[in-house]
Amino acid sequence: MRLNIRLKKILRISQHLFAGFIAFVLAYSVSSSSIVITGADGDYSYNLYKSDRSRTYEESLLFNNILGNNASNVLRLVAERSQFENGGTYDGNKKIDVTAYINRAFMLPGDYITAVYYISDILKWGQSGISVETRNFTEEESAAFLSQSTTYTHLKNNNVSGGVNSFLNSQIDDNTLTFTVAGNGNYEAGSHNILISRYQTVDGKNIEDIVSSWDEYILLCTYIQETIGDISNNYKEYGSLLNYYTFQNSNIRYYVSRTINGKSEIYTNVNDLVKDTVGVDIGSVFKEYGSYIYYCPYELKYETNTKIKESVFKSLIGPYGYAFPDQTKIYIAVDTANYPCSDDFTSGKSSFTKYMPYRTQLYILGVIAALAYLIIFMLLFRDARQDKEKVSDEDVIAMQTDSGNKINTESVFILGALIIVFPVAALIIASYIKGTTLMKMTQLQAFPYILGVSAIIADVGLMYIVYEFTRRITGKSLWKNSFTRKISFGARNLIINATDNGSVFIRTWIPYVIFVVINLLLFKIGIAGIIIAAFMDFLIGIFLYRQNTDRDKIIHVIENIKNGDVKAKVDVRELHADNILLADAVNSIGEGIEKAVDTSMKDEKLKADLITNVSHDIKTPLTSIINYIGLIKRENIDNEKVKEYVEVLDVKSAKLKQLIEDLLDASKISSGNISIQMSKINFVEMVNQNIGEFYEKFENANLQPIFRCSQPSIQIMADPRHLWRVIENLFSNACKYALKGTRVYMDLKLIEEEDGGKKAVFSIKNISDKELDMDGDDLSERFIRGDESRTTEGSGLGLSIAKNLTVAQNGDFKIRLDGDLFKVILTFDAVE
Structure with a gap:
């Protein structure tokens, strides 16, 4: 049964009024059970407790909560005053040990690295900003930038007796000495962040003058930056708290006396207690103020007439414990006798009687209003929805052609949202005009009524959206009319x-x-x-x-095509628009590349066959030439010129034979036409055997081989014959091209990888006799030689054969050039 228009209007008006009343109850409850007071840290919300109704203000939980917050602020102020003041006034020449300051909650070792600055320099540094720039250093530049020695600071007295921590010990006059230790000379090259030293330490040093390594430099820079940030923030708080807790501005009275190394320091806002207090009973003075707290760690004494327990007060000291040694006396009181100043205590006192007297009854009415609101909402929502089974086609057509539907769906939502936002915007504007915050607005006497009216307006907008959207969804016009x-x-x-x-x-x-x-x-x-x-x-x-x-x-x-899968195709059936043309083009490219690869492989095979056949054809007559030269050398030849010619023929024919054999081997290896029989090999033993075979050649070349291996046995899987050929080629290359009178270094080591596997890495390095003006990868190509004039006896195939044989045995072959330093690295998988 649908509701008539008049009844719906009455129900809607009632629903909005109930919404306003619910908001009124909530606002009245919040505003009368809590207060917002402006203290040293800004606005702070305090609860009003029912149990306080039978107590005086000074006995209430509200007073003690305010006192607890102020006590925490006072302890923070004293800690900051100890940083910035000397004799009760600001002293810019106070010194700050940055390492001790950053680690002020901990005990430092006797010797540590630090930088000591004047407090004024740190503050000016913070105002001008911290600048860091990145520079690239060579080892020589690192050595020139950093100091050759590290400066350590030693605290003569660095014990924890009396609660005097490292930070307090570092501030004692003549309690530190410095000494230097020579650096290890390890100056790393690379990119480093450099802190621009706007100011120098008290002894005129920059950061880099104190340390001799980059790790020490980075750590010290971190301490300096953190110190600048902390001290700058503390200085801002110090100024505001010092002004807030003056004798004339606050009802708080405090007196803190601490003794460090026999020297006493006083921090107070009571002018009569700043100077000579001999014969003055400080405890009696503070008791006369009214509510007081007295705490002395070394006397194990805690006295108070407030509800703040000793454990709570110790927790307030905790964050600032570095500033309060055991020999400390803390007096904090509130002048409750007169309340001479207007502050958060007086604001709390004026709001103390604000607790709502009829809270329970109002809550019951609020619950009744919420139930009535829910019942009305269900009735109106049901009327707006109307189950589809009960709506005829004529009703749906009528809904779609209804004048209300002439407004598009988005406009309905926007209009409702504007109505909802209006009261919120009005509250924000009102708080801005009055120059206060929304939290402070809740303390206005008229706030519950303002929130009630705002809730009525917001509910009008919200229900307009809900009912209108429900009606359009039922009438199937929500999307069609958007x-x-x-x-x-x-x-x-x-x-x-x-x-x-x-x-x-x-x-x-x-x-x-x-x-x-x-x-x-x-x-x-x-x-x-x-x-x-x-x-x-x-x-x-x-x-x-x-x-x-x-x-x-x-x-x-x-x-996939780039990685070698030239048969990969794009399925054009899943594509759209001009991507289909692009896919067809890619498919055509793949087909073209496949044809080109086939042609290239055929050409490569023809080249390999040509080299093999031609080499065989050349090798046969060459063998005859070598044999006949041998026969000629056996004859008694008197002519010295002829003997010389025969020797030249013998040498050149032997070189040609070796070249043809290398060419055949290179062709077979590159075409994969070789037999690989893998077996377990002791790599260390094989290298030693090769060194023994080449020892005379190394001596003839005036080279000294040096083999270093930390283990007696390193096992790998390889073909012994081919691995021997690889090492032989590398040693032969060193004998031909290494600088005479130098050393040839060979290293073999076992390296563990992140996945748990192990690699056997063999490297050979020497100084080249000729200038190497090319990339390392170029030297492993066929017919490429480091001697571009080609005056030496090499063929240019040795490294190419060695590389291909290494790869064929599942190894890795790399060449590294650094100036004239020539280095080859072989890597194989190690086995147990």
Whole structure:
């Protein structure tokens, strides 16, 4: 049964009034059970407790909570005064040991690295800003920048007796001495962050003059930056707290006496107690003020007439314990006899009687109002919804053609949202005009009534959205009657038409210009336009996502083709728009590359066969030539010229034979036409055997081989014959091209990897006799020699054969050049 129009109006008005009353109850409860007081740290909310109604203000929990916050502030102020003051006044020449300061909660070792600055320099440094720049250093530049020795600071007296920690010990006059220790000479090259030293230490040093390593430099810079930040923040608090807790501005009275190394320091805001207090009973003075606290750790004494327990007071000291040794006396009191100053204590006293007298009764009425609100909401929601089974087709058509539906869906939401936001905006504007905060606004006597009226207005907007949206969903007109639907369908058609046909210019710039213009126009409309633009941008995002998804599929296939899978194809059936043409082109490229690869492989095979056949054809007559030269050498030849010619023929023919054999080996290895028989080999033993075989050659070349290996046995899987050939080629290369009179270093070591596996790494390095003006990878190519003039006896195939044989045995072959230093690194998987 549907409600008549008059009854619905009455119910809606009642619902809004109930919403206002519920808000009134909540606001009255909050504003009368808590107060906001401005203290040293700004506004702070305090609860009003029912149990305080039978107590005086000074006995109440409210008073003790205010006192606890003020006691914490006073302890923080005293800790900050101990940093900045000397004899009760600010002293810019006080010294700060940055390491001791940052580690003030801990005990430092007897000897440590630090920098000591004047407090004024630290504050000026913080005002001008910390500057850090990145520089690249060579080892020589690092050595020149850093000191050759590290300066250590030693605290003569660094014990914890009497609660005097390292920070307090560092502030005792003549309690430190410094000494230097020579650095280890390890100056790393690389990129380092340099702290610009705007100010120097008290003894005129920069940071880099104190340390001799980058680790020490970085740690000290970190301490300095943290100290600058902490001291700068503390100085700001110090100024505001010192002004807040003066004798004339606050009802708080405090007196703190601490003794360090026989020297006493006094911090107080009572002028009569600043100077000579001989014969003055400080405890009696503070008791006369009214509410007081006395704490002395070394006497194990805690006295108070407040509700603040000793454990609570110790927890307040905790964060600032570094400033309070055991020989400390702390007196804190509130002048409750007169309350001469206007502060948070007087504000709390004036609000103390504000506790709501009829709280329970008002809560009961609030619950009744909430139940009535819920019942009315259910009735009106049911009337607006109307189950589809009970709505005829004529009713649906009537709903869709209703005058209320002439307003598009977005406008309904925007209108309702504006009504909801209006009271909130009004409260914010009112607080701004009055120059206060929303928290302070809750303390106004009229605040519950203001919030009640605001809730009525907000409920009007909220229920308008809820009921109107429910009615449109039932009438199937929520989406059909939305402006977003019109925009989205138009944008979809525009995108489809723009991407299916046309030139690049038409497909790119015209849609882009239209898109930008529409966004700019919609932004000028306001919130509604921004929402529509966001939805339109969302549709564009979907289109771009589809396009990029298609491109990812194409790129994936291109990556496969690049990695050697030339048969990879793009499935064009899943693509859209011009991505189909791009996919067809990629598929055609893959087919073309496949044909080219096949042709290249055939050509490579023909080249290998040609080299093999020609080498065999040359080798046969060459063998005859070598044999006949041998026969000639056996004859008794008297002519010295002829003997010389025969020797030349013998040497050159032998060199030609070796070249042809190397060429055949290189051709077989590169074409994979070799037999690999892997077995377990002791790499260390094989290297030693090769060194023994080449020892005479090393001596003849005036070279000294040095082999270093930390283990007697390192096992690898390799072909012994081919591995021997690899090492032989490397040793032969060293004999031919190493600088005479130098050493050839060979290192073999076992390296553990992150995955738990082990690698056997063999390296050989020597100084080249000739200048090496090329990349290391070029030297491993066939017919490439470090001797570009080709005056030495090498063929240029030795390193190429060694590399290909290493790779064929599942090893890794790398060449590193550093000036004239030539280094080859072989890596194999080690086995147990």
